[in-house]
Amino acid sequence: MRTRCTPHPALEKVTDVTHDHPEGIKGAAATALVIFLARQRTSPQTIKSTVTGCFGYNLDRTPDDIRPTYQHNETCQETVPQALICALTATSFEDAIRNAISIGGDSDTVAAITGGVAEALFGIPEKIARQGWNYLPSDMRRTLTQLYQRADTGA
Numbered sequence: 001m002r003t004r005c006t007p008h009p010a011l012e013k014v015t016d017v018t019h020d021h022p023e024g025i026k027g028a029a030a031t032a033l034v035i036f037l038a039r040q041r042t043s044p045q046t047i048k049s050t051v052t053g054c055f056g057y058n059l060d061r062t063p064d065d066i067r068p069t070y071q072h073n074e075t076c077q078e079t080v081p082q083a084l085i086c087a088l089t090a091t092s093f094e095d096a097i098r099n100a101i102s103i104g105g106d107s108d109t110v111a112a113i114t115g116g117v118a119e120a121l122f123g124i125p126e127k128i129a130r131q132g133w134n135y136l137p138s139d140m141r142r143t144l145t146q147l148y149q150r151a152d153t154g155a
Contacts, residue, residue: 019076027076030055031113034084038120044088057081062089063099070105079106083113093122 015028030051037047048059063086070082082103090096096118100111124132133141 021076023076026055027080030057030080030084031116034087034117035120038117044121048084048088051084057084059085059088061085063103066103070103072105074106074109079109080113083110084117086110086114087117087121090118090121093118093124093128096122 015025015032019025019028033054034047034051037050042050051057052059057080059081066082066085073079082105083100086099086103087096090099093115096114097111100114101107103110136144
C-alpha cells in the first residue's frame, strides 16, 4: 500500500504562484522535495522511494526506458517524473542535462527541472556556471546572488 505525504502548506503557497492546476502544484511540490532531499545528501534511491510514496510518480525507469516512446507533452504528469529520472540516474550535472535533452519531448521544461535537481545533487561545474553567468543581464545576476546568499544562510 502506497502512503501519501501531506505536503507542507508552504509548498503549495509558493507553487501556486506559477501553477494554477492541482497537477502543476503536485509536480512543483515534488520537485521542491527532491531538491530539499538532495541538498540533505539523501541517496537517489531513497529520494525515488520517498517521491513515489508521496506523489505516486513512477521513478523506476531510466532515460533509456523513456527515450523510445516519449513525445512532447507539457503537462506535469509527463515532464516532472521524466525530469526527476534524468537527474536521479545521472552521474554528474552534465550527464543529467544530457539525459534530459536526449529523451526528447518538451526538452526545455524537462531540462530546466532536471537542472535544478542536478545542481542540488552535484553542484554546477565552474566552467558551466561561469559561461551561464556571462549570459545573464545584471539585474538577474543581482537576484541570483541574493537568492544564493539567502539559501546559504537560511535567511
